[in-house]
Amino acid sequence: MKRILASLAVLTLLAGAGPALADTYGAIAYSPSSGATGWSYAYGSRGAAETVARRNCDDSANDCRIAIWFRNGCGAVAVGYRGGWGSGWGYDRREAQRQAIGSCSRQTGSCRVIRWQCSGGE
Template sequence: MKKFGNSVLARVALSAAVTAAVLTVVAGPANAKSDEWGAIAYSPSTGETGWGRNYSTKQRAERAAIETCKKSDCKVALNFVNKCGAVAQARDGSWSIGRGSTKSAANAKAKAAATGRNPQIKESVCTD
């Protein structure tokens, strides 16, 4: 078996291997998906809700939720990334939130977190 030693071919092969390893670590997999943010806002006075989903930042998702709520007292109830969120309102007017990997899981968590009786889902949304 022939050894390469300090030959030009050995240095080129080593350089190519190191470059490939660095690019794999820095760039990550070619199909890596970026985070998608969502948010739900609500109006305490009217019960109106709004949401935003599939935004690149939490701030953009929250802004969209408030804008689609369309009431002056709307505020963000929750935000979530790469999952689902839900808000519920109980008979006494109290609100609760839930996050989950599916819409039904988020809904169940929002209802379970309620402090009032008979919570109803007011809004539920997922990122893609």
């Protein structure tokens, strides 16, 4: 019986000793003047995710900026009908969207999400 318990204890310890998952980063860029967005996901660093999001923002006004970056989670950008905008993040899409709408609503009314993205691509 002692051998069985000792074996179970060792197996339990080994089961939790697997490789750690790498952090993944994403970002969303937004142009307040043109409404253009760019995004990225599944990058190994914040800097790389932000660079790609800015590059993907097809913006003729040249004022794309990083609205939100996120690690192992999701981000969202919401805009209001009167020009305000906001962003938010969360561990899932719904929370990121809720945070973005709340941030936008503090500036203006009637906000809607225009872009969301999760760092893993989902």
